[in-house]
Amino acid sequence: MSGRLGRRFYARAAPEVARDLLGRVVVGREADGTRLAARIVETEAYLPDDEASHSFRGPTDRNRVMFGRAGLLYVYFTYGMHHCMNAVTGRDGEGSAVLLRAAEPLEGAAVMAERRGTDAVRNLCSGPAKLCQAFGVDRGLDGLDLMTSERLWIERGSPVGDAVVAVTTRVGISSGTDHHRRFVVARDPFVSGGRPA
DNA sequence: CATATGATCCGCT
DNA sequence: GCGGATCATATGA
Numbered sequence: 001m002s003g004r005l006g007r008r009f010y011a012r013a014a015p016e017v018a019r020d021l022l023g024r025v026v027v028g029r030e031a032d033g034t035r036l037a038a039r040i041v042e043t044e045a046y047l048p049d050d051e052a053s054h055s056f057r058g059p060t061d062r063n064r065v066m067f068g069r070a071g072l073l074y075v076y077f078t079y080g081m082h083h084c085m086n087a088v089t090g091r092d093g094e095g096s097a098v099l100l101r102a103a104e105p106l107e108g109a110a111v112m113a114e115r116r117g118t119d120a121v122r123n124l125c126s127g128p129a130k131l132c133q134a135f136g137v138d139r140g141l142d143g144l145d146l147m148t149s150e151r152l153w154i155e156r157g158s159p160v161g162d163a164v165v166a167v168t169t170r171v172g173i174s175s176g177t178d179h180h181r182r183f184v185v186a187r188d189p190f191v192s193g194g195r196p197a
Numbered sequence: 198c199a200t201a202t203g204a205t206c207c208g209c210t
Numbered sequence: 211g212c213g214g215a216t217c218a219t220a221t222g223a
Contacts, residue, residue, distance in 0.1 A: 044215070052215070062208060080205030082216050099215060129216050172215050192216095199223080210212085 003155035010070035014045035014089040014096040025157035028135040038103035041188045045181040048095040052176030055095030065143045067095045075142040082129035101128045104190040127192040
């Protein structure tokens with residue numbers, strides 16, 4: 001429990017949190033107690049001033065959690081089959097969050113491999129929907145509190161230095177493409193797309 | 198390696 | 211009805 005990131009970590013501007021999440025560790029706990037862990041290597045920041053953000057047009061039933069307090073988990077469903085997870089950031093009611101896009105498996109790779117239907121470790125968490133599938137995250141976890149949940153949380157891990165961080169435009173959106181709010185660990189083989197950035 | 202396409206649901210216009 | 215913060219597979223260079 002002591003390794004968990006605290007509320008104040010998330011209660012900052014989304015781009016700052018996105019940058020700082022690189023090198024941190026997402027931890028999941030299975031019903032049977034098995035621990036899953038993965039080191040975050042790619043994130044994206046979403047703010048309410050951004051046409052590509054779900055929060056751009058204000059709160060709805062779907063995105064309500066994004067307007068909640070920092071440190072909540074916002075999970076959405078898209079393309080008819082995929083889930084993606086975000087950590088809510090900033091002030092309560094603001095509508096900003098950081099999308100977790102890719103991670104390097106550290107613990108529980110066997111469980112992830114079974115869920116993902118592949119043995120290739122590089123392919124278990126190298127994309128936002130893959131990451132959710134590997135950890136068994138769906139809308140049932142929408143709104144959980146990363147401070148107190150026994151199902152999913154984020155630990156301190158090892159923050160990375162500026163020399164290793166690359167900032168780029170974001171992926172998979174058709175508007176708001178001018179914002180440089182995607183953060184990746186440069187040359188890391190576990191980023192989405194399977195290619196170093 | 199690159200581009201194309203199908204899968205399959207739901208929130209929003 | 212449309213199209214999306216995606217992924218896996220298929221096909222062609």
